[in-house]
Amino acid sequence: MSRKRKAESGEVLKIGNKTISLEGYLTKKPKTATSTPSTSTSDNNTPVPSTENETITKDPREFKPSRPLTGDPSLFATRRALPLYLYQDRIRSILSKKDVLVLVGETGSGKSTQVPQFLYQERWCQRRRVKVKTKVLDKEGNEVLEEGGKAKTREETVNVGGVIAITQPRRVAATTLAGRVAKECGTPLDTSGRGTGFKGRGPKGKDGKGSKGGKEGEEWDEENDVVEEMGKNNGGDEEVIEENGNEKKDRKDQEKGLVGYSVRFDHRVPPGTKIKYVTEGMLLQELLRDPHLRQYSAIIVDEIHERSVDVDLLSGFLKQIVTGDKAGRGGIPLKVVVMSATAQVERIKKFFSSDDSLKKGTSGEEVEYLEIEGRQFPVEVIYEPKPVPDIQEALLKTVFKIHTQEPLSDKHGKKDILCFLTGQEEIEAAQRLIEEFAETLDPKVPKVKVFPLFGQLSMEAQHEAFQPIKHPFTRKIVLATNIAETSVTVPGVRYVVDCGKAKVKQYRPRLGMESLLAKPISKSSAIQRTGRAGREGPGKCFRLYTADTFATLPKTDLPEILRTDVLGAVLTMKARGIDDVLSFPLMDRPELEAVENALVHLHVLGALGDDGRITDTGRKMVLFPVTAPYARVLLAAADPRYDCLLEAIDIISCITAGDDIFMQVRSEEDKEAVDVYRKELQRREGDLITYLNTMQRFVSTPSADRGTFCKQRRINVRNMRQALNIRKQLRSLSVKNKMLDAESLMPDAEVTYQPVSPETAERILKAFLKGFAMKTAVLAPDASYVTAHGKHVVAIHPSSSLHGVKREAIMFLEHVYTQKNYAKKVSAIQAGWIAEALAA
DNA sequence: GAGCACTGC
Incomplete structure (x- = not known):
């Protein structure tokens, strides 16, 4: 399995005795240096010229919006108070002239909820019927050529535009924002009685609003036991109403619902939807069947500063549409609004400009930029005078300095403490130290109550950290991982203690493995943590490092695409028609070696042929919402040689349902009791067959007993529910792709549990080897x-x-x-x- | 003897 590369040319890759030609897709060298990731983020340190910043006076008389608010009048006051309210004419005017707007606005500016409402009635946002030329494709998806070598085309009449999509990195954000905006528009989304049966990561969504669906706690919820039929609610997308602006039509639209959302397992797109909140992955998936995003007049990319792999890929595709010839959209431009909480403006502006403008030296003129102030209270930052030798000791000192010297509350409310640490181990050690030390305090000093907060905690335990403390004369101290930086908002926090580090996953292409180690955070991450102290009133942030150390921190975090295996990213590009993956526009390019490894790996998996183009197998693989190796396993399992698709689906569902479905057991006595039950599930073949056994035992357990089943074995109910959703989705996709006969599927209630035979187990493991x-x-x-x-x-x-x-x-x-x-x-x-x- | 955080028609 050794891999050799021809030293003198990058055009051929050798795997064992096979040679893959790279011609046609490794044609260009990347424009930026790729030797080290840091060079590709070189403009991190370029200061943004102040002339660029649009400064707008905030005189309401001068900038009173020309249009009255519409929708639910009871929410007008709140909306008028948002910083963004005064900018609506400016935003509309910019987008009537330009196709790309970069909007920088801090948390609380209202950009995620207000911008789409400013735009959906614009003239350019109406749906239109246009003629387009489409390339004729053969069964394999390849272009059919006319004599003379030109691609054969045919003319079609299609609808273009009418809908605005707003992308979000997380499901909870997409669904809660949609709910909020629907309410503001006066067309509330009725989400009651929807049994998706599982909820978001935390008791509080990103914006501090509760997430929905499912009930709190770790109990198995029988009402939500039945998972929703896939695809039932996503039929509305195509039925966009012809828009002509008269009042009657408007009212009709309101009845039907202006706002919708679409995330995995949960689609709510009422007919007439003009504003659609989606996850980034969902829009990438839509790109697969509609490369020109014809349904949309505008795409609003929110939270681009988080720089997920998905948002980076999406940005590349959007750039191609925006700067391309627009023939696929009948000449109608797609407007793009890129929204970020931190200013990396130059970089984003340059990225969305056409390459021609770069050559002419007029970089960024097609792209407008607007910065909006946030609504944050001031936070005082306090550094350590010199480096601390022991983080636990420094934390303890700081926490009790705050506790003994600062008031418990003020006119803004509680003044609780939020500490950022790297992981569970550090958090648990700190909790012990703080609790021990608190015992020694004078009874006249207020009490403290410590709450750990990290992803692996049960829902109940996480929820506790969000509750206001019941006992009087007590201060809440939350010890959290990065989870409190972006995913959840802890209310009541006015003091932040920041250890300056976080655990980050980094892929090592040379070793083909990833590492998870504590590393110094970036400046922008430190600022984000600091901001958590100023949500409800003026606050203080204690950084457990020196001001000099802060100055040495990198400006931003390394984007995910430079930290992960690009296998999935490369397959995503290939499946969407990008043959030359190295010249695909990306804000940050992965190292050449990482891309080459991915190409070789995809070839080994059979997703790419010797010519480097996507194969039939590769095209089938991308239809499944799992990583490429798992998709390969599913295809192998459907092969009569292995014949174990249902079993493979059961296993993959368990494994890809977030963190392990088996929770860790903390106390020794619990462990003993739990192990009795868990041992029954374990198989000598190892973890995969153990997962299979667990899923099969679970589904054959009557609904009423499933709660007990999970409790006895300490199975994470949230993840188990997610696993059931994935199982259902993979089964229905397998039927759709003719890998599974719908008739052969028995309802789970009718299946009696029987452990798989060693022979079947062998076939299953061999099918997994096809991917691994x-x-x-x-x-x-x-x-x-x-x-x-x-x-x-x-x-x-x-x-x-x-x-x-x-x-x-x-x-x-x-x-x-x-x-x-x-x-x-x-x-x-x-x-x-x-x-x-x-x-x- | 050990586990940063997200996510996919």
């Missing part, structure tokens, strides 16, 4: 496991049922460097199966 042959290791004479690919020593992670067990060979689905080089999700295999899986 690269992630295998063989037992060496010294009793360590050595990877087949790269010859690294790996240890089996303690969370695996095979931890401490020696087998001939193993397959693992995850490979993470933390304390050690760990293999996770491990199965026992035979060494001979590896070669078998690699042979076509």
Whole structure:
């Protein structure tokens, strides 16, 4: 499995004895240096010229909006108070002339809710019927050529525009924002009685509004037990009403609903929807069937500063549409509003300008920029005078300095403390220290109550951190990971203590594995943490590092695309018609080596052919909302040779449902009791067959007993529900793609549990090897496991049922460097199966 | 003997 690359040319890749030609898709060298990730973010340090900043006086007489608000009058006052209110004419006027607007606005400016409402009645936002020329494609999706080599086209009449999409990085944000805006528009989304049965990550959504669906706590909710039928509610997208601006029509639209949302497992797009909140991934998925985004007049990309892989890819596709010839949209431009909480304006402006303007030296003139002040209270920042040797000690000192010297509350409310730490271990150690020290305090000093807050905690435990404290004379201290930086808002916080570090996942292309280590945070992350103290009143932020250290921090975080395996990103591009992935416009380009590794890996998986183009297999793979190796497993499992698709779906559902469905057990006594039940589920074949066993046992358990089933085995109900949703989605996609016969599916209630035979287990593991042959290791004479690919020593992670067990060979689905080089999700295999899986 | 945070028709 060794890989050799021709040193002198980048045009050919060799894998074993195979040669893949890179011609046609590795034609161009990237424009920016790719040797180190940091060089590609070089304009981080370029100060933004102040002349660029649109400064607008805030005299309401001068900028009184020319149009009255519409919608629910009871919400007018709140909307008028938003900083953004005064900018609506300006925003409308900019977008009537230009196609791209970069809008920088801090949290609380109202940009996510107000901007689409300013725009949806604009003339350019109406749906139109136009003639377009479409390329004729053959069955495989390749262009049909006319004589002379030109692509064959045919003329069609299509609808273009009418809808504004607003993208969000998270589901909760998309659904809560849609709910809020629908209410403001006077066309509330009725979300009652919708049994999607699971909720967002935290008790509070991003903007401090409660998330919805499902009830609080970890109990299995029988009412929500039945998951919603896929695709039932997403039929409204195509029925956009012809818009001609008369009042009667407007009223009709209001009855039908102006606002909708579309996130995985949950679609609410009423007929007549003009404003649609979507997750970034959802819009990428839409791009697969509609490359010109014809349904939309505008795309608003919100929270672009978070720089997920999805938003980076989306930006690339949007740039192509905006700066392209627009023939696919019948000449109608697509307007793009890019919204960010932090100013990386130059970079974004340059990115969305056409390359021609760069050559002419008129960079960015097609792109307008507007900055809007936020609504934050001032926060005083206090640094350590010199570097602290021990973070726990520094934390303890600072927390009790605040506690003993600062008031418990003021006219703005409670004055609680939020501490940012790196992980669970650090949080638990700090909790013990603080609680011990609090015992020694004078009884005249107020009491403290400590709440840990990290993702792996149960819903109930997370919820506690959000509740106002009941006891009088007590201060709340929340010890949180990064979860409190973007995902949730803890109310009542007026003091922030920031340790200056966070655990970040980083992919190492050379090793083919990822690491999870604590690293210094960026300036913008530090500022974000500080801001958490100023949501409800003036606050203070204690940074447990020096001002000099702050000055050395990188300006922004490394975007995710430079930190993860680009396998998925490359396949996403290939499937959307990008043959030359290296010349695809990206704000930050991954290292060449990372892209090459991804291409080779995709070739091994059979998603790319020897010519580097996407194969039939690759095209089938992208239809499934799982990573490429899992998609490959599904295709293999549907093959009569392996014939285990339902089993593979059960396993993949469990594994991709967020964090492990098995929660960790904290106390020793609990552990003993839980292990009795868990042991029953475990199989000697390893973790995969254990997951299968768990899912099969779960679905054959009567609804009424499922709560007990989960409780006894400490199964995370939220993740289990997610697993059921994924299972349902993968099953229905398999039927749709003719890999599964709908008739053969039995309702779960009618299936009696029977453990899989060792023969079936073998077929399942062999099907998984089709996606994970690269992630295998063989037992060496010294009793360590050595990877087949790269010859690294790996240890089996303690969370695996095979931890401490020696087998001939193993397959693992995850490979993470933390304390050690760990293999996770491990199965026992035979060494001979590896070669078998690699042979076509 | 160990687990930053998100997400996908």
